[in-house]
Amino acid sequence: MIKIKDLTKNFKDKVAVEGLSLNIRPGVVTGFLGPNGAGKSTTMKMILDLIKPTQGEVTIDGKYYKDLKNTTSKIGALIDGNAVNPNLTARQHLELIATAGGIAIEQVENMLYKTGLSKVKSNPIGEFSLGMRQRLGIAAALLGEPETVILDEPFNGLDVDGIHWLRQLAKDLARQGKAVLISSHLMSEVQAVAERIIVLAKGKLIADMTIEEMSKKSLSAYIKVKSENNELLSSLLKKKGAFIQNANDENLHIRKMTLKQIGIMAKESHIALFELKEMQPSLEELFVELTEGKVEYISTKDIRERKDGRK
Amino acid sequence: MKNLIQSEIKKIFFLKFSKNYLISMIAMGLALGIIFSLTTNVTQGKAITELSPMDIVSTNMLGVDLANVMLIIFTALSISKEFSTDAIYVSLVVTPNRKKFFASKMITYFLLSIVVSIVMVALTYLTSQLILSVHGMSRIAFQNANLRQFLLGVSVMPVFYCLLAVAATFIFESSGGSITFSLGIMAIPALIKMFSSTIQKLVMPILPQSAIHSLSGVAEQNSFESLGIFFSICILLAWIILVSLIAVVKFQKQDI
Ligand SMILES: Nc1ncnc2c1ncn2[C@@H]1O[C@H](COP(=O)(O)OP(=O)(O)O)[C@@H](O)[C@H]1O
Ligand SMILES: [Mg+2]
Numbered sequence: 263m264i265k266i267k268d269l270t271k272n273f274k275d276k277v278a279v280e281g282l283s284l285n286i287r288p289g290v291v292t293g294f295l296g297p298n299g300a301g302k303s304t305t306m307k308m309i310l311d312l313i314k315p316t317q318g319e320v321t322i323d324g325k326y327y328k329d330l331k332n333t334t335s336k337i338g339a340l341i342d343g344n345a346v347n348p349n350l351t352a353r354q355h356l357e358l359i360a361t362a363g364g365i366a367i368e369q370v371e372n373m374l375y376k377t378g379l380s381k382v383k384s385n386p387i388g389e390f391s392l393g394m395r396q397r398l399g400i401a402a403a404l405l406g407e408p409e410t411v412i413l414d415e416p417f418n419g420l421d422v423d424g425i426h427w428l429r430q431l432a433k434d435l436a437r438q439g440k441a442v443l444i445s446s447h448l449m450s451e452v453q454a455v456a457e458r459i460i461v462l463a464k465g466k467l468i469a470d471m472t473i474e475e476m477s478k479k480s481l482s483a484y485i486k487v488k489s490e491n492n493e494l495l496s497s498l499l500k501k502k503g504a505f506i507q508n509a510n511d512e513n514l515h516i517r518k519m520t521l522k523q524i525g526i527m528a529k530e531s532h533i534a535l536f537e538l539k540e541m542q543p544s545l546e547e548l549f550v551e552l553t554e555g556k557v558e559y560i561s562t563k564d565i566r567e568r569k570d571g572r573k
Numbered sequence: 574m575k576n577l578i579q580s581e582i583k584k585i586f587f588l589k590f591s592k593n594y595l596i597s598m599i600a601m602g603l604a605l606g607i608i609f610s611l612t613t614n615v616t617q618g619k620a621i622t623e624l625s626p627m628d629i630v631s632t633n634m635l636g637v638d639l640a641n642v643m644l645i646i647f648t649a650l651s652i653s654k655e656f657s658t659d660a661i662y663v664s665l666v667v668t669p670n671r672k673k674f675f676a677s678k679m680i681t682y683f684l685l686s687i688v689v690s691i692v693m694v695a696l697t698y699l700t701s702q703l704i705l706s707v708h709g710m711s712r713i714a715f716q717n718a719n720l721r722q723f724l725l726g727v728s729v730m731p732v733f734y735c736l737l738a739v740a741a742t743f744i745f746e747s748s749g750g751s752i753t754f755s756l757g758i759m760a761i762p763a764l765i766k767m768f769s770s771t772i773q774k775l776v777m778p779i780l781p782q783s784a785i786h787s788l789s790g791v792a793e794q795n796s797f798e799s800l801g802i803f804f805s806i807c808i809l810l811a812w813i814i815l816v817s818l819i820a821v822v823k824f825q826k827q828d829i
Binding site: 312 | 655666826
């Protein structure tokens, strides 16, 4: 398991990551979200010891990455699909990694096939589209059948087929018990696969929970009510502590009240209800809320309890 | 480590550019040596037949100097490419121990430069023999102790500068910086001659060129370049170790 403790990185006077603490668990796909510049790549590079933390540390099964033996069986990573020598062919690129990592050469063909690159394996990578380079990067990451897979923005440049393929692949890897960490600046890309969501904004952890947990806490969650007498109902509910916005004359948007409470209140006041419906925020809305810091999604107590509970 | 070196060798020879470059390098080095040997009346003001066989061998060996410069450029280009394309990410994810990574590069280029050097020097020696016999001059036997020392000393040069260039590329992370540094070290002796003899006396003995000249036996006796064999080897090793240390310390601390 990867443990990140109090990880901080300053670039000169710029804080890229600040006081980040979390564990990356096996058997789960973890979505690592945040707008551009949030510090996702920097964090991933610190896990891989490519970037040296200003403070804090990362350990993999209790060891520093650079002290690991057989790194390719521990962690495989895609940092940047473009980080390749464009004059090499796909096959050669993978063979270099296999040779350096002591991985059987058969694995190269195997991964080329799995990532759909068999047909272009002898073409120079310089001729590849970004999507193909991402596939090659994923092939490289999986070459050593690592326990942990780290993919930085792997959906970038993938077409619809590619996105579906990668989601399925991520799920399969998690099912095999691997820890899968996938970063993205778009919630929609990871919502379908990630069981757990970590959100960074301005280098700080602002959420660490399941998608369901997150939706429940959102400000965008409200109850939509259409009634015989919106005005009366709204004043009654306000007295009970509801927070109400008149979206328009037809509808009331009610927060801090349950469906039941509203229904009973309407019944007691003899107001006919035409519509009573719980509205969930879209994940993108949630994401915007989160990253704009409107909602505090993390209480340290919360997280600690959950972590201990799963150990 | 063996895996890593194998991977580094593949990294070089998977590229058509490398093969073409290295072959051209040897061809051009040989050609230049031959041209110099055959144009001595222009360059040295003496007809080839007026020169001693040893002079002809050493004139021909100027081709090794060209190969040496070209090998420095090759080394700097090849290694800096890994930084400039960010392919270094992939390498270091597989081999996070940066000392080991650096060492594998050094060993790989050490092996490469030895091969290049032996091939270059051997071919140049053979062409010298050919030139000698074409001009009806007596050939120079390989048993000749001076010749052997000369060939050995010349062979050291590409190996030394290649290793220097490897370390320098890690320091500068650019081919330009590395080439400038390595060629600069080669050029200092020429520059130092413009300074007073006190400065020359101080600086000349610690320059790699002096050590290489001493090893090959071409350093004039009692000149500032003239060093003992043991001291020459120490000077060359000291240069490699010092520049490597700077490279490793920098490389280990840096963000990639
Ligand atoms: N090498 C660097 N030097 C200076 N600033 C950097 C460097 N790398 C990243 N940053 C800065 O750190 C912040 C986080 O960047 P990054 O980790 O790439 O974010 P993300 O991957 O979430 O988009 C950004 O503001 C970025 O400009
Ligand atoms: Mg990024």
